[in-house]
Amino acid sequence: MDKHRVAIRALDETRIAICADMDIVAARQCGRTLAAELGFSNTDATLIATAISELARNIVIYAKEGEITLSTLQKSESCGIVVVAHDNGPGIPDLEQAMKMGYSTSGSLGFGLPGVSRLMDEFKIDSRPGHGTTVTIKKWKR
C-alpha cells in the first residue's frame, strides 16, 4: 500500500451553499460544530469559525454565490479540518496584491486573506479573472 497516498484523506464532507448573509452564519456554525466534534479546543474552533466567516463573506460580496465545503483530515495520529471556499465569481486579478491587502486599522476593505491565513495552519488560493476563486484552508488538531 502506498503510504503517502493514504496519509491524508478526506473522511466526510459537508457542503453549505453561500448566497446570502444568513449563510455566512450557518457556515461558520457548521465549522464550529465539526471542530468541536473533532475535539479541537474552543480557541481553535473560534479561529476556524472566524476564518470561515471571512471566506463566506468574500463569496457573498465579490461573487454573489458559491459554496463552502467542510471535511475531515486524518494523518497518522493527528486529525484536521479542511475548508474549501469556492465560487465562480469574477476572480482576483492580482493575487500577489490581494495577499498583501489586509484590514488596515482604519477598517478599509481588503479581501482579508492575509488575516485568514494567520488564523489557520495552511492556506492555498487559486483564482483567475473570469474563472472564479477557490480558497483552501486547513487546521490541524494540536
Added chain:
Amino acid sequence: MQVPILKQGPYLIASIQSALSDADLMQLRDALVAKVSTFRSRGVIVDVTVLDVLDSFASRTLRDLVRMIKLRGAITVIVGIQPEVAFAMVQLGLTMEGVATALDLEEGIAYLDRATTRKAVIAGDG
C-alpha cells in the same frame, strides 16, 4: 433576530441574545443611533458576551456604531468580548482602535458613570 435595547436611566443597553447576521448588526447600529436621540441617552452599552465570532464585518460595524453615537454626543462601551474571540480578532488584525471596551456589563456601567461625569465636569468648567 432583533436585539433588545433596554433603557437604564441615562444609558441604553443592547444585549445581544444570539448569533447575528450582517443585516442584524446593521439594524442594531441604526436602532441604537436612533434611540440615543429618542431617549436623550448619554451612554450606550453593547453586550457581545454571546457572540462566538467577531469577524471583520462585525468589528467594523461596531466601530462605526461607536463613532456615529459619538457624533450624537453619547459614549459607547462594548462589553463581554470572550477570550477566544479576542484572540481570533487580534490574529485577524482587528484592533478596534478608539473603541472603549470593558470586561462585563457591571464594568461597562462603571466606565460610563466615570466617562459621563468627566464629560459633565469639563462642560461645567467651560
